[in-house]
Amino acid sequence: MTDLSRIRNFSIIAHIDHGKSTLADRFLQRTGAVAERDMREQLLDTMDLERERGITIKANAVRLAYAASDGREYILNLIDTPGHVDFSYEVSRSLEACEGALLLVDASQGIEAQTLANAYLAIEEGLEIIPVINKIDLPAADPDRVAAEIVGVLGGAPEDAIRVSAKTGVGVDELLDAIVERLPAPDGSADDPLRALVFDSYYDTYRGVVCYVRIVDGRLSKGERVRFMATEQHADAAEIGILAPAVTPRPNLETGEVGYLITGIKEIDLIRVGDTVTVAANPAPHALAGYREPKPMVFSGLFPTDGDDFERLREALDKLRLNDSSLVYQAETSRALGFGFRCGFLGLLHMEIVRERLEREYDLDLVATAPSVEYRATLTDDSELIVRSPQDLPEAGKLQSVAEPYVKVMIITPSEYVGTVMELVQQRRGDIGEMTYLTPERVELHYRVPLAEIVFDFFDQLKSRTRGYASLDYEPDGYAVSDLVRVEVLLNGMPVDAFSTIVHRDKAYFYGKGMVERLRELIPRQLFDVPVQAAIGGRIISRETIKAKRKDVTAKCYGGDITRKRKLLERQKEGKRRMKMVGQVEVPQEAFISALRIDD
């Protein structure tokens, strides 16, 4: 049994690109967990998509054996956290499994909103923080400024921050020693009934659901009958072990340890992040605090361009869900787009990742409808209706009021962009809150904004207005009644749900006009005039016409070169592949994507 005092469980909190994966790789290398020849850049990010986007979707946990400068050997469990705003609940569970965290900041960039939000989260969870300033080898590095900024945000002294270059290895030993010296050891009770926190899980085709657990109290032994306390699932601990980082089965996991558990359960739904595992025969009286059902925030309809792909889309979603219990979906029928699914996502990035994976890994051509949030409509008979799609919003006559979800937004930006950021937030119906100067050059801004305004290209706008320097974090902040209307977009007289949306009345005309003009540009001319209209409750607020195509013929026969003519037509036909029939109108798939990007 490992002495609790020799264990350190920690996470790395960092912004995208600030070098978390490189540092993790360096730890693995430095502690001999991975042989030089197996070293691959960013080992912890396993999925291609993650590697490409430079973000981490699923957490991992790696056990490192480190011979510290005090002459003793310690077990360091590095628990990786997802790196995006959409996954804050998952982050909080990963942090819950730790006693400490490294706050990793790029020496040339400074602290970012999300990093700070996660650092605050870690402090709330009672974690000890070690500030780490990375990339000190870069010419643009300004570690003194960054250290001052960290002091401004978290307190402490500038010299608390450890300066490293994960790339060159400078400072890494000192950091490993600091982890041992400054982070507390776990303090669970080995004699109590088992309580293990599930902080991550993934689906393995052969083994079923593999979950990562942190033993908070007691001991988990192979073969025991265990119970998942929130989902009330019983199963056998078929295999337990650690990741060093290779899968290493073990007979037991002790208090304070981190490892994996395989039960043979196949449905990822039944093993939820944040749940508590206990022994069925001797259960803990209370589960660990903080469990939350995964709750989608953003909804969008996904439709295959080719109606025949509906079943393939269903299979692909089923497969994705094996690994992503936060993805929810149900079949939906659209008059304009045919059969598809209304999907719920944790946030916009989550939505984009899912769509990209469906297109890339499952070779599907998809049309996504405008993202929507979950509205709460109160009807004239006082009943309440949850509205996740503009189509579900009853007509005005049946409505008392509609409430929309709000979020608390934190933005960190260089102070020169404060004006433009405020302007953006005001355009998005945001209420201005606190404003704190982290340093004279960097400001932390707080707002309360309707979520619907955030999901609609807010992040892109923020980035473009601040040349990419601003960062964003948000969390749910209740509902409030707003003057909301559904703007319908009609193509050739038929409402197209992909372009319809629920917006504030003040913005309805702007949205409708913009969408109609955009569609006139994006949709090629057809065999007949196609009216494009925007309407609120049957009243047309904007109209354009896509004039009928008049000439589409190659006059010549190319001197008997029939093959060439055929090939030319074949090429044109390929271009038409990615068209979606909306009623009688051919709409290019790009139109669905481009039309939803409205510039201010």
Place this chain on the structure above:
Amino acid sequence: MTEAANRPVVDWRSLPADDPVLADHAASWRSAYVHVPFCRRRCPYCDFAVVTPQERPAGSTVGDYVDALLAEIDMEPPWRPLDAVNFGGGTPTTLDAADVERVLAALQERFGLAADAEVSIEANPEDLTAAYAARLAAARVNRISLGVQSFDPAVLAALGRAHSPEQSARAVAACRKAGIASISVDLIFGTAGESVDSWSETVAQALALEPDHLSAYALTIERGTALSRAVAAGAASPDPDVQADMYEALVDQVRATPLVHYEISNFARKGHACRYNLATWAQGEYVAFGLGAHGHRGRRRRRNVRRLDRYLEAIASGQRPEAGADLVGGGAAEKERLMLGLRRRAGVVAGVGGRALAASEAGTRLAAAGVIEHTLGRLVIRRPLLTDEANRAILDLRDRAVRDDTSG
């Protein structure tokens, strides 16, 4: 010879140019295409196999090329007598009438020429003196297709043409005087800068010459041409809506004449439809000789090399100068039959492919939009300017859905 004996007897000269019987019968005609690549200069819109004097391989003469043509004709397996011969280019009128005669003699020798065979040659107006026209007529040429293009000097300049409107008129007169049976005036419309009014004036002047046949092609920007490079560099490209206006004006103007609109871009008096083209649109077979020439025989579509040195080398070494070939059979052949046939006002026998199109979703939309009509067993194009919409729908049909009808 039994094959010839089995052919239905159709007096094609007695039928209107848009008659379905004529259109379908043309499938049984056999023709030959002879490519003459030489041009004094390259027109900015042209992407045919062309050789300018500077590009001609050192030491090689037009005579060498004609020798090669004769050799190539002898490489083609013998056939039934030809119903049509077409000299295209390039500029076929760069040949001496004697050379035209030599080629015709070789074709006669190898395949035979039907008594009523059409012998057609493309000509630049500036080449057609009365004497030259007379020599061509004596060589058995009975149809001349005049590259008039326009009667607007600005348009002629934009198209890089060397002749004047007056030369065009004189050329028509010269042909008529020489006794050429069919005279076609060929026009191009929709050049950037050309107005609808200017085009109507061109059409009016062309019609005033009372040609037997009129071709009017919308200018197309072909890849690799000087025009396409200019457009890529920012020059105005033809506006399809303006071209549509011009086309409609043209059809209106021609309606008042004895010319019948028998194909998207072609008009003819009774008995003067171009036999070679009718055969092509009926998916008929043709042998082809010369640079970049395309032939169709026995379900095989073949093409010759486009470079003169390679062509001459191949011939010199006793090889057919073929650059490639495709076998067209089954569903592909049926689709091709429809696409070619739809160009004609007479339409095309619907057959299995036409029925599949009419039943398809795209076909239904095309019919609803008045682009095609499926009537009395024929598929007919009603809005010729949208023919490519129909063509893509035809290509989209599943091969299996359109097979079997025409095989055998």
